[in-house]
Amino acid sequence: MIKNETISNILTRRSIRKYKDRQLTEDEINTLLECAMWAPSARNMQPCHVRAVMSKEILEGMNRDFKDIVGWDAPAYTNWSSQPFYQNAPSVIFVFAQEYKGVDGGIMAENIAVAAKSMGLGSCIIASIAELFKNEKGDKWKKAMDIPENYQFLISVAVGEGDEEPEPKERNKAQFKIIK
Numbered sequence: 001m002i003k004n005e006t007i008s009n010i011l012t013r014r015s016i017r018k019y020k021d022r023q024l025t026e027d028e029i030n031t032l033l034e035c036a037m038w039a040p041s042a043r044n045m046q047p048c049h050v051r052a053v054m055s056k057e058i059l060e061g062m063n064r065d066f067k068d069i070v071g072w073d074a075p076a077y078t079n080w081s082s083q084p085f086y087q088n089a090p091s092v093i094f095v096f097a098q099e100y101k102g103v104d105g106g107i108m109a110e111n112i113a114v115a116a117k118s119m120g121l122g123s124c125i126i127a128s129i130a131e132l133f134k135n136e137k138g139d140k141w142k143k144a145m146d147i148p149e150n151y152q153f154l155i156s157v158a159v160g161e162g163d164e165e166p167e168p169k170e171r172n173k174a175q176f177k178i179i180k
């Protein structure tokens with residue numbers, strides 16, 4: 001296999017669900033936003049509006065409304081009753097678009113996740129918070145993030161200094177084939 005720094009960061013990135021308290025520096029958050037900005041988009045439409053939320057008050061408020069909607073112990077990726085949607089990361093980057101542009105949003109999310117890894121930061125891509133924005137309780141938070149009402153949530157990425165090193169989750173190699 002070919003080895004270089006980019007490939008190594010892609011292969012060793014893991015979803016991180018435990019973070020240190022330290023907030024990201026301005027340089028770190030600006031770099032992540034720049035990497036999101038340079039993600040490719042279909043027909044270069046650049047449909048996404050992106051917000052880096054560094055306010056614990058906003059993240060906690062969103063989490064309260066989110067849990068009111070989904071229930072405090074709804075089964076999900078994590079134990080929601082003990083873990084907030086943002087996995088206690090100090091910052092979350094939210095991606096919205098005027099119509100559903102899931103692929104564009106996903107590519108942006110991965111750019112952020114790999115860039116974070118290359119900077120020694122942890123990340124976790126988060127879709128579960130979509131439930132908040134499907135509900136009218138989400139409107140207040142879109143307003144707080146200066147997102148127009150007709151925009152819909154695509155994806156978010158929690159970022160911060162990781163405080164765990166999870167084992168890699170097995171990949172299903174049989175699903176990958178070369179056809180010659």
Ligand SMILES: Cc1cc2nc3c(=O)[nH]c(=O)nc-3n(C[C@H](O)[C@H](O)[C@H](O)COP(=O)(O)O)c2cc1C
Pocket residue numbers: 013014015016017077078124125126127128129166169
């Ligand atoms: C589109 C998408 C949505 C995800 N949403 C969540 C989420 O809401 N909560 C969460 O804890 N992890 C979420 N994850 C992280 C996945 O659970 C994780 O990527 C997967 O288990 C593989 O683990 P790894 O990232 O460590 O390789 C999401 C990942 C993707 C790609």
